[in-house]
Amino acid sequence: MRNSPILLYLVLCGFILLSFGCIQNQTLPFTQSSNSELETESPKRYEDLIIGFAQLGAESEWRVANTNSIKETAEQLGVELRFYDAQQKQENQIEAVRKLIMQKVDVIGISPIVETGWEEVFQEAKDAGIPIILVDRRASVSEDLYVSYLGSDFLEEGRNAARAMVELTNGKANVVELVGTIGSAPANDRYKGFREIIEDYPEIKIIDSQTGDFTLARGREVMAGFLQKYGTEITAVFAHNDDMALGAILAIEEYGLRPGIDIQIISIDAARGAFEAMIAGKLNATIECNPLLGPQFFELALKVVNKEPYPKWVPSIEGIFFPESAIEILPTRKY
Numbered sequence: 001m002r003n004s005p006i007l008l009y010l011v012l013c014g015f016i017l018l019s020f021g022c023i024q025n026q027t028l029p030f031t032q033s034s035n036s037e038l039e040t041e042s043p044k045r046y047e048d049l050i051i052g053f054a055q056l057g058a059e060s061e062w063r064v065a066n067t068n069s070i071k072e073t074a075e076q077l078g079v080e081l082r083f084y085d086a087q088q089k090q091e092n093q094i095e096a097v098r099k100l101i102m103q104k105v106d107v108i109g110i111s112p113i114v115e116t117g118w119e120e121v122f123q124e125a126k127d128a129g130i131p132i133i134l135v136d137r138r139a140s141v142s143e144d145l146y147v148s149y150l151g152s153d154f155l156e157e158g159r160n161a162a163r164a165m166v167e168l169t170n171g172k173a174n175v176v177e178l179v180g181t182i183g184s185a186p187a188n189d190r191y192k193g194f195r196e197i198i199e200d201y202p203e204i205k206i207i208d209s210q211t212g213d214f215t216l217a218r219g220r221e222v223m224a225g226f227l228q229k230y231g232t233e234i235t236a237v238f239a240h241n242d243d244m245a246l247g248a249i250l251a252i253e254e255y256g257l258r259p260g261i262d263i264q265i266i267s268i269d270a271a272r273g274a275f276e277a278m279i280a281g282k283l284n285a286t287i288e289c290n291p292l293l294g295p296q297f298f299e300l301a302l303k304v305v306n307k308e309p310y311p312k313w314v315p316s317i318e319g320i321f322f323p324e325s326a327i328e329i330l331p332t333r334k335y
């Protein structure tokens, strides 16, 4: 019994130690989980991002507007942008992606010049844990090699061009087609979409179709060739972009015919140059393809980095324009 105060003391000490341990055991995981909660609770902001962009070139008014939109938006948001211009060569674009992987950027945006040939380098990005966002043009790779595609419905643009063609020619025309860059998503789909609709109009004939590589100079050259070959047999032009249509307009004038009157012309993009040509009566319709993708791109990149939900395809909203409204609309155009 004499030992009982000592015993009581020991039991008390044990109890204190035990409770301390328990508290410690409770606090430890709590502290840890509160740390990880903190990490997920403090999402990255635009200023924290380093974003790479592998642009394909500067072939058209559209592309210049697209590049400006990306650069200006990065600046406004405070995003650090690493920008490469591949000058219309796929090998340069692949090299740019590899450089961006080495720089360990948070996200890589790319407008693939053509649809094929991307598996290897996209896999390299994936292995390095760097998400790829396709901007403007798609690539034909399996869906796990990119996180999202932001851009237009090129098939629908082709269909809309055909619908405008039917309306303008009353379903009767001999069309020559100026195709965009061979193997590119917009050229492939605009070609296809146009035919889907034209199919139902047997009196609309596509008498020739060649690439003008999305540039004014090539559009002019190819159109001059068509005129040499078919002369006044040609009654309409479908150009896959405005720049090639502007080239075709020059070739038609050089040949001595009136663009927009003797030969109806429809193109895609709805850039300022197209509105000016419509006001001058030389272009008959332009289908909108929106290049101002900067804001949507960085918004998407931030969501990807913060692991917030985002769609696999973010389509742009687009319209069709005719000369009647061109004067009114031109001042509102941002590209």
Ligand code: GYE
Binding pocket: 059, 060, 061, 062, 063, 136, 137, 186, 214, 240, 241, 242, 243, 268, 269, 289
């Ligand atoms: O229509 C054309 C540009 O990829 C949608 O590329 C883009 C196309 C655009 O050169 O003008």
